[in-house]
Structure formats: C-alpha cells, structure tokens
Amino acid sequence: MSTRTPLMAGNWKMNLNHLEAIAHVQKLAFALADKDYDAVEVAVLPPFTDLRSVQTLVDGDKLKIKYGAQDISAHDSGAYTGEISGPMLAKLKCTYVAIGHSERRQYHHETDEIVNAKIKAAYRNGLTPILCVGEEESVREAGRHVEHTLAQVDGALKEIPAEQAESIVIAYEPVWAIGTGKVCGADDAQEVCGAIRGRLAELYSQELADAVRIQYGGSVKSGNVAEIMAKPDIDGALIGGAALDADEFVKIVRFRDQ
Ligand SMILES: O=C(CO)COP(=O)(O)O
Numbered sequence: 001m002s003t004r005t006p007l008m009a010g011n012w013k014m015n016l017n018h019l020e021a022i023a024h025v026q027k028l029a030f031a032l033a034d035k036d037y038d039a040v041e042v043a044v045l046p047p048f049t050d051l052r053s054v055q056t057l058v059d060g061d062k063l064k065i066k067y068g069a070q071d072i073s074a075h076d077s078g079a080y081t082g083e084i085s086g087p088m089l090a091k092l093k094c095t096y097v098a099i100g101h102s103e104r105r106q107y108h109h110e111t112d113e114i115v116n117a118k119i120k121a122a123y124r125n126g127l128t129p130i131l132c133v134g135e136e137e138s139v140r141e142a143g144r145h146v147e148h149t150l151a152q153v154d155g156a157l158k159e160i161p162a163e164q165a166e167s168i169v170i171a172y173e174p175v176w177a178i179g180t181g182k183v184c185g186a187d188d189a190q191e192v193c194g195a196i197r198g199r200l201a202e203l204y205s206q207e208l209a210d211a212v213r214i215q216y217g218g219s220v221k222s223g224n225v226a227e228i229m230a231k232p233d234i235d236g237a238l239i240g241g242a243a244l245d246a247d248e249f250v251k252i253v254r255f256r257d258q
Pocket residue numbers: 011101173177178179180181217218219220238239240241242
C-alpha cells in the first residue's frame with residue numbers, strides 16, 4: 001500500500017437528482033463522522049444540477065466530504081450552449097473535476113486535444129483534475145493497453161507545467177471493466193498504474209511522480225477494493241455503480257477495516 005492519502009471518489013454519472021443528492025451526502029456524512037476516516041479522502045462527483053445543493057450541505061455542516069463535477073468546458077465563458085465553465089464550478093467551491101472519462105470520449109467524441117484543453121481550463125480556475133484514462137477491450141486483447149494509456153496521459157498533460165501537474169489525480173479506468181462487473185485483476189491494474197507513475201517521472205520528476213495519486217476505476221466494490229488498494233501504485237478508486245448505494249460506498253471507503 002502506498003503512503004499517499006487514498007482518494008475514494010464516487011462518480012454518480014447521470015444518477016440522483018438534487019433531493020436524492022442531499023439525502024445521500026447526509027447519509028455519508030453520518031456514517032463517516034469519526035476520526036478514522038481522516039486517513040482517507042472522500043469525494044463525490046454529482047451531476048451539475050446537484051452541485052449547489054451539495055455545496056450548501058457541505059458548507060453549512062462543515063463536512064469533510066469533497067465534491068466536484070464530472071466534466072468542464074474548455075472555455076471560461078461565451079456562446080457554448082449547454083456547457084458549464086470552470087469559473088462556475090469554482091464559484092460552487094468544487095475541489096475536483098473529472099476530465100476525459102471514457103463515456104465522454106465515447107459518446108461525446110472527446111479527443112486527447114479536448115481533454116488537454118479541459119485540463120488547462122481546470123487549472124486556470126483552481127480546480128483539481130481527475131484525469132481518466134484507459135483502454136478498450138480490443139486494445140487490451142492486442143496487448144497494447146500500456147502504450148495506449150500512456151499516450152492518453154501524454155496528450156492530456158501537453159504543456160502542463162510541473163507546478164500544476166503535481167496536484168493532478170489520474171484514474172486508470174479500463175473501458176471494458178466499467179459497469180460490466182468485469183474487474184481488472186489487481187496485478188493488471190498495478191501494471192498500468194505503475195507505468196503511469198513511471199511516465200510522470202519521465203515527463204516531470206520522480207518526486208512529482210511519487211506525489212501524484214493514481215486511482216483505479218472499473219467495477220470497484222466493497223468485496224474487491226482491499227485487494228486493489230494493497231497495490232503500491234494504486235492510491236484510491238473512482239467508483240461508479242457501487243457509489244450510488246451509500247452503505248456500499250461507505251464500506252469501500254472503509255476498505256482498511258476488511
Ligand atoms: O466509470 C467508472 C467511474 O468513473 C466506474 O464505473 P463502475 O464502478 O460502475 O464500473
């Protein structure tokens with residue numbers, strides 16, 4: 001296990017309206033209100049329409065739960081119908097923003113260039129990107145998963161200086177393991193997460209690489225999280241389906257109790 005503080009983040013995707021979000025975060029706060037969970041950072045990434053409600057709850061009750069968005073516009077303002085800007089997310093005191101999730105790449109044709117522009121938008125606005133990378137099943141079958149994922153890292157970090165990159169979170173999410181119940185074996189996940197850390201050392205420095213948190217995502221549940229978290233280059237998880245059940249998410253956050 002690494003010495004970096006683990007980040008357990010729930011990506012709600014397009015689930016839970018703002019009323020459900022309030023109930024869910026209250027449940028998390030109640031279940032996690034003890035000193036033990038200081039050792040793990042907990043975050044939720046609700047839909048945009050929930051963020052104000054979550055902010056009000058977290059601010060009002062001084063909760064330690066962090067929150068962020070699932071996407072960001074590459075632009076800070078202007079005629080971009082339907083988009084949400086970095087300044088808007090910063091105003092809502094978001095800590096994190098997921099960028100380049102495979103569902104954005106697949107359904108919204110986000111390229112590495114767009115991902116790179118969004119990373120720049122996040123840093124311009126004081127937000128911490130959770131950069132999502134990972135290969136499709138055919139790429140893994142062809143044995144090109146490491147090179148494919150590292151190329152996504154290279155593209156996303158183009159022109160990002162070390163002072164910014166040192167705070168990034170990178171989530172390795174093999175596309176074939178997302179929402180499918182097929183978990184990437186812990187050793188396979190470690191292989192790619194270790195390679196990502198190696199690439200960060202090449203692009204920047206070993207010191208920076210050692211500081212960056214690398215998450216695994218893809219069918220993470222309470223039953224498999226401990227094995228995944230035992231790997232030296234895995235510093236947390238990005239959780240989809242299992243994060244929608246507050247009790248299950250709490251069990252994942254408390255992976256050390258297992
Ligand atoms: O895409 C994911 C998190 O961003 C993972 O989703 P699942 O946990 O549902 O597989």
